Amino acid sequence: MADLTCRFAGITSPNPFWLASAPPTNSGAQVHRAFEAGWGGAVWKTIGAPVLNVSNRYGAWHHGSQRMLGINNIELISDRPLADNLREIAEVKRAWPNRAVIVSAMVESTPEAWHEIVRQIEDTGADGIELNYGCPHGMNERGMGSAVGQVPEYCEQITRWVKNVAKIPVIVKLTPNITNIIGPARAALAGGADAISLINTINSITAVDLESFDISPSIGGKGGHGGYAGPAVKPIALNMLASVAGDELISKSGIPVSGMGGISVWQDAAEFVLLGATSVQVCTAAMHYGFRIIDDLCDGLSNWMDARGIADLNDIRGKSLPRLSSFQDLDLSFRAVARIDADKCIQCNLCYAACNDAAHQCIDLVNSAGKVIQPGYSERESGKRLATEDRPKPVVREDDCVGCRLCHNVCPVEGCIDMVEVPSGRQSITWAKLSAEKPELTNDWDAMKRYRDAMGIHIH
Amino acid sequence: MKSDAVTSAPLGELLTPFSDHEATLEANRCLYCYDAPCIHACPTHIDIPTFIKRIADKNLLGSAKTILESNLLGATCSRVCPVQELCEGACVLGSDHPPIQIGRLQRYAMDAIRGRETQTVSIGDETGKSIAIVGAGPAGLSCAGELRKLGHAVTLLERRAVGGGLSTYGIIQLREPIDIAIGEAAFIERLGVKFEYGVELGHDKSLAELRRDFDAVYIGVGLGQSPDLHIPGEEWIFDGLRLIEQSKMEAAPMKLGQRVVVIGAGNTAIDCATIAKRLGATDVTIIYRRTIDEMTAYPHEYEFAKAEGIRFEFLAQPSAVITDEQGVTGLTCQRMHLGPDDSSGRPSSIPVPDETFVVEADQIIKAIGQVRHPLASLLGLGIENGYITVDENFETTLAGVYAGGDCIRATGAASTVMAVQDGKLAARSIHQAIMGGPS
Numbered sequence: 044m045a046d047l048t049c050r051f052a053g054i055t056s057p058n059p060f061w062l063a064s065a066p067p068t069n070s071g072a073q074v075h076r077a078f079e080a081g082w083g084g085a086v087w088k089t090i091g092a093p094v095l096n097v098s099n100r101y102g103a104w105h106h107g108s109q110r111m112l113g114i115n116n117i118e119l120i121s122d123r124p125l126a127d128n129l130r131e132i133a134e135v136k137r138a139w140p141n142r143a144v145i146v147s148a149m150v151e152s153t154p155e156a157w158h159e160i161v162r163q164i165e166d167t168g169a170d171g172i173e174l175n176y177g178c179p180h181g182m183n184e185r186g187m188g189s190a191v192g193q194v195p196e197y198c199e200q201i202t203r204w205v206k207n208v209a210k211i212p213v214i215v216k217l218t219p220n221i222t223n224i225i226g227p228a229r230a231a232l233a234g235g236a237d238a239i240s241l242i243n244t245i246n247s248i249t250a251v252d253l254e255s256f257d258i259s260p261s262i263g264g265k266g267g268h269g270g271y272a273g274p275a276v277k278p279i280a281l282n283m284l285a286s287v288a289g290d291e292l293i294s295k296s297g298i299p300v301s302g303m304g305g306i307s308v309w310q311d312a313a314e315f316v317l318l319g320a321t322s323v324q325v326c327t328a329a330m331h332y333g334f335r336i337i338d339d340l341c342d343g344l345s346n347w348m349d350a351r352g353i354a355d356l357n358d359i360r361g362k363s364l365p366r367l368s369s370f371q372d373l374d375l376s377f378r379a380v381a382r383i384d385a386d387k388c389i390q391c392n393l394c395y396a397a398c399n400d401a402a403h404q405c406i407d408l409v410n411s412a413g414k415v416i417q418p419g420y421s422e423r424e425s426g427k428r429l430a431t432e433d434r435p436k437p438v439v440r441e442d443d444c445v446g447c448r449l450c451h452n453v454c455p456v457e458g459c460i461d462m463v464e465v466p467s468g469r470q471s472i473t474w475a476k477l478s479a480e481k482p483e484l485t486n487d488w489d490a491m492k493r494y495r496d497a498m499g500i501h502i503h
Numbered sequence: 504m505k506s507d508a509v510t511s512a513p514l515g516e517l518l519t520p521f522s523d524h525e526a527t528l529e530a531n532r533c534l535y536c537y538d539a540p541c542i543h544a545c546p547t548h549i550d551i552p553t554f555i556k557r558i559a560d561k562n563l564l565g566s567a568k569t570i571l572e573s574n575l576l577g578a579t580c581s582r583v584c585p586v587q588e589l590c591e592g593a594c595v596l597g598s599d600h601p602p603i604q605i606g607r608l609q610r611y612a613m614d615a616i617r618g619r620e621t622q623t624v625s626i627g628d629e630t631g632k633s634i635a636i637v638g639a640g641p642a643g644l645s646c647a648g649e650l651r652k653l654g655h656a657v658t659l660l661e662r663r664a665v666g667g668g669l670s671t672y673g674i675i676q677l678r679e680p681i682d683i684a685i686g687e688a689a690f691i692e693r694l695g696v697k698f699e700y701g702v703e704l705g706h707d708k709s710l711a712e713l714r715r716d717f718d719a720v721y722i723g724v725g726l727g728q729s730p731d732l733h734i735p736g737e738e739w740i741f742d743g744l745r746l747i748e749q750s751k752m753e754a755a756p757m758k759l760g761q762r763v764v765v766i767g768a769g770n771t772a773i774d775c776a777t778i779a780k781r782l783g784a785t786d787v788t789i790i791y792r793r794t795i796d797e798m799t800a801y802p803h804e805y806e807f808a809k810a811e812g813i814r815f816e817f818l819a820q821p822s823a824v825i826t827d828e829q830g831v832t833g834l835t836c837q838r839m840h841l842g843p844d845d846s847s848g849r850p851s852s853i854p855v856p857d858e859t860f861v862v863e864a865d866q867i868i869k870a871i872g873q874v875r876h877p878l879a880s881l882l883g884l885g886i887e888n889g890y891i892t893v894d895e896n897f898e899t900t901l902a903g904v905y906a907g908g909d910c911i912r913a914t915g916a917a918s919t920v921m922a923v924q925d926g927k928l929a930a931r932s933i934h935q936a937i938m939g940g941p942s
Binding site: 396408420423430 | 531
C-alpha cells in the first residue's frame with residue numbers, strides 16, 4: 044500500500060489531507076473527532092481579533108439535484124474567546140502528536156499584535172502558523188484578511204514581522220481575489236514565508252431572492268458578497284496553484300504549497316499534487332458530508348497510487364506542471380475528432396443539438412439504412428415501437444469536425460464520445476513559430492487564406 | 504421512492520401524487536433529449552422534455568401550458584395513458600435505468616394548476632362560425648376546446664348528465680378519480696364551449712338539424728354496450744362498464760360476490776377484476792377463450808392483475824350460467840384450443856370436444872369490449888366494419904360532418920390519448936374547411 048505520509052516545511056502528517064481553516068476546525072472537540080476519523084492535519088479556524096457574527100451566514104449554489112456545488116460564507120474568524128482556542132489547541136496537539144496542527148491567525152496590522160499572537164500560538168505546541176491574508180468579508184473592512192493579501196507590500200511586511208519572531212513554520216495563505224496571484228506569492232517569499240497555501244475563498248453573491256428581492260442569504264433584509272468555495276471553484280484553484288507552483292522564483296525557492304479549493308474526492312487531490320501541491324486542504328466536502336469522507340479520500344488516493352506503481356506522492360508532485368503551455372506554444376497541427384460509440388449511444392441526441400446550434404454543425408442523425416434524417420415526427424404516428432425502432436443515431440462527419448469537444452462534454456453516457464487523435468497530415472507548428480516566420484499571417488486575412496489553402500486547412 | 508405506494512381507500516387512486524421533492528428529483532433526472540423519442544411516441548406529441556424542464560425550473564404554469572398546448576386533456580391522460588407503451592416506453596434511459604416517470608410528472612404539473620387551466624390558453628378572435636360537437640368524451644372535449652382556441656362558437660351536446668365520457672363513467676377510480684374527469688370538462692366549458700346535457704343525437708336532435716344550424720358537426724359518441732354472449736343464464740351476467748360506472752357514481756359501498764368471474768381479457772376486464780378483488784372478493788378469475796399472447800390487456804396490466812391476486816383461466820369459453828334458488832353458483836366453460844387465424848388476424852379459438860368444466864362463482868361480470876355504436880347507421884353515415892368511415896381530415900361520408908375517437912377506431916387500438924389527438928386534428932380540419940383555407 045502506498046505511503047501517504049506528508050512532509051511539509053518540516054511538518055509531518057500521516058496523510059496529505061488537512062482540514063482547512065474553517066468552521067469544521069472551530070473547536071477542540073471537532074478537531075479531535077476529525078483526527079479520530081483519520082484526517083492528517085487540521086488548520087485551526089483563524090484566531091485573532093475579537094469579532095461578532097451574524098445569522099444566515101452560508102449561501103449556496105445548487106444545480107439540478109446536486110446540492111452545494113458552491114458555498115459562500117460571511118462567517119468571520121473564530122468568535123470564541125482567544126484563551127479557549129489556545130487551550131484547546133494545546134490539548135489537541137498533546138493528544139495527537141503525529142497529526143499536523145496548524146493555527147491560522149489574523150490580527151491587527153501592527154508588529155506588536157502579530158508578535159503577540161505568534162508567541163501565544165507557539166506556546167500551544169502547534170506545528171505551524173498560517174497567516175490568513177484571504178478572508179474577503181468583514182475582516183478586510185478592518186484592514187485584515189484580503190486587504191493584506193491584495194497588496195503585495197503588506198503581504199511581505201507582515202510576513203517579515205511574523206518571521207522575525209516565529210520559531211515554527213509560517214505558511215502564507217493567499218487570496219484569489221486578485222488579478223495576478225504571483226505578486227502576493229512572491230511577496231510572501233520575499234518576507235521569508237516557509238510555505239504558501241491557496242486559494243482562500245472567492246468574492247461572490249450566490250443568489251437574489253425572487254420573492255423579496257433580497258440578496259440571498261438575507262441578514263435582516265440585507266446581504267453582501269461572501270467567500271465562495273466548494274466543487275465549483277476547483278478549476279480556478281487549480282489554475283492559481285499551477286501559476287504559483289510553476290513560478291520560477293517560487294519553484295526555485297523550494298518552498299512547499301498547500302493546495303485547496305473545491306477538493307471533494309481523491310481525484311481532485313491527485314490533480315492538486317500533480318500541479319505542485321504538497322499537502323491539500325479540504326473544507327466544503329467535510330461541511331457537506333462530515334469528517335467520515337477522509338476514509339474515501341485516503342483509500343481512493345492510495346489505491347490509485349498502488350495501481351500506478353506510485354510509492355510516494357513526492358514522486359509525482361508537480362509532474363503535470365511541465366505540460367502547462369501558453370496558447371502560442373500549442374501544436375496547431377494536432378488534430379482530434381469526436382467519435383461516437385454507437386453501441387453505447389442511447390440516442391438522447393444532445394450532442395446533435397449542441398453541435399448543430401452551438402458548435403460546427405458536423406453531426407448528422409443517421410438511420411439504420413445510412414440515410415441522414417431530419418429531426419421531427421409525423422403527427423399521425425405514435426407509439427413506443429415507432430419512436431424507438433430505427434431512431435436515427437448521431438454520427439460525426441469527421442472531415443468537418445474541428446475537434447471542439449463540445450459533444451464529448453455534453454454526452455451523458457460515460458465513454459460514449461471520445462476525442463480521437465487523427466493525423467492532420469501537417470508538420471507540427473506553433474503560433475509562436477508560425478507568426479515569427481510569416482508575420483503577415485497575424486494581420487492579413489488574404490495571407491491567412493493562402494496559407495490555409497497551401498496547408499489544406501479547410502474551415503467550413 | 505413511493506412509486507408503488509397504494510392509497511388506503513380500496514378504490515382510491517393507485518399512485519400517490521408526487522411531492523414537490525419527488526417531482527423535482529425526477530424532473531432533474533430527465534436528460535432533456537433533443538427530438539426526444541417520448542415526443543414521437545406520444546399520440547398527441549406533447550413536448551415532454553420541455554414540460555419536465557419547466558417542472559425542474561419550478562415554472563409549473565409554463566409546464567402545464569406546454570402539456571395543454573398539445574393535449575387539452577393532459578390531466579386525464581397523465582393518469583390513464585398506457586405510458587409503458589408510449590412515452591415512458593420510449594425513454595432513452597429505459598434500457599438500463601428506470602425510465603422517467605413522465606405520467607406522474609405530467610399529473611404533478613396538471614394538479615398544480617387545477618382550476619386555473621384557462622390561464623394557459625388563449626382564445627382567438629371570434630370567427631362568427633359555429634360547430635356542434637356530439638359527445639362530451641375525450642374526443643369531443645378535445646375537439647371542442649381546440650375549436651374554441653381558434654375563435655369558433657362551439658356547442659357540445661351530451662346525452663348523459665355529466666361530461667367526461669369514459670373518463671367519467673368508464674375508468675376505475677384507481678386510475679383516475681372522477682373529479683379529475685369532471686374538472687376537465689369544466690375547464691373546456693370555461694373556455695366558452697356551450698354544454699347541453701341530456702341531449703341525444705337522433706332522439707332529441709337530428710343530424711339534419713345540426714347540419715342546418717351549424718357550420719360543421721363533429722361526432723365523438725364512442726361505442727355502445729357490451730355485446731351479448733348468447734348463453735343460457737345470460738340475464739345473470741353483470742355488464743363490466745356498468746360495474747365501473749356504479750363504482751364511481753354511487754355513494755353507497757358496492758356489494759360484490761365472494762367468488763367473482765370476469766369474462767374477457769382486455770383492460771376493462773382487468774379493471775373489473777381489480778375492483779372485485781379490492782372490494783373483498785376472495786377469488787377472482789378472469790376467463791378468456793384465447794391465450795396470454797392474444798389478450799388485448801397491456802402486458803403491464805396483466806402483471807398488475809397477477810400482483811393483485813387475480814387468477815387467469817385461458818382457453819376457456821363460457822357456455823352456461825349455473826344458478827340455484829339463491830342465484831349464481833358457477834359458470835360452465837368450454838375448453839378451447841387455438842386454430843388458424845380468423846378475420847381479426849388472431850388465432851381462432853376452437854372448442855375441444857366434450858371438455859367442459861365449472862368455475863364456481865357467485866357473481867359473473869362480462870367485459871368483452873363494446874359493440875359498435877348503432878347511431879352511425881341510423882344517421883346514414885358510411886360505416887366500415889361497424890366504425891364510422893372518415894377520410895384523412897376526419898370527415899365522414901357526409902360533407903361537413905366529422906367524427907373521431909372510439910367510434911372511428913377499432914377496439915384494442917383505441918385509447919383516450921388517441922381520441923384526444925383525433926379531436927385536435929379534426930378541429931384543425933374543420934377550421935380550414937369552414938374558414939375557406941386549404942383542406
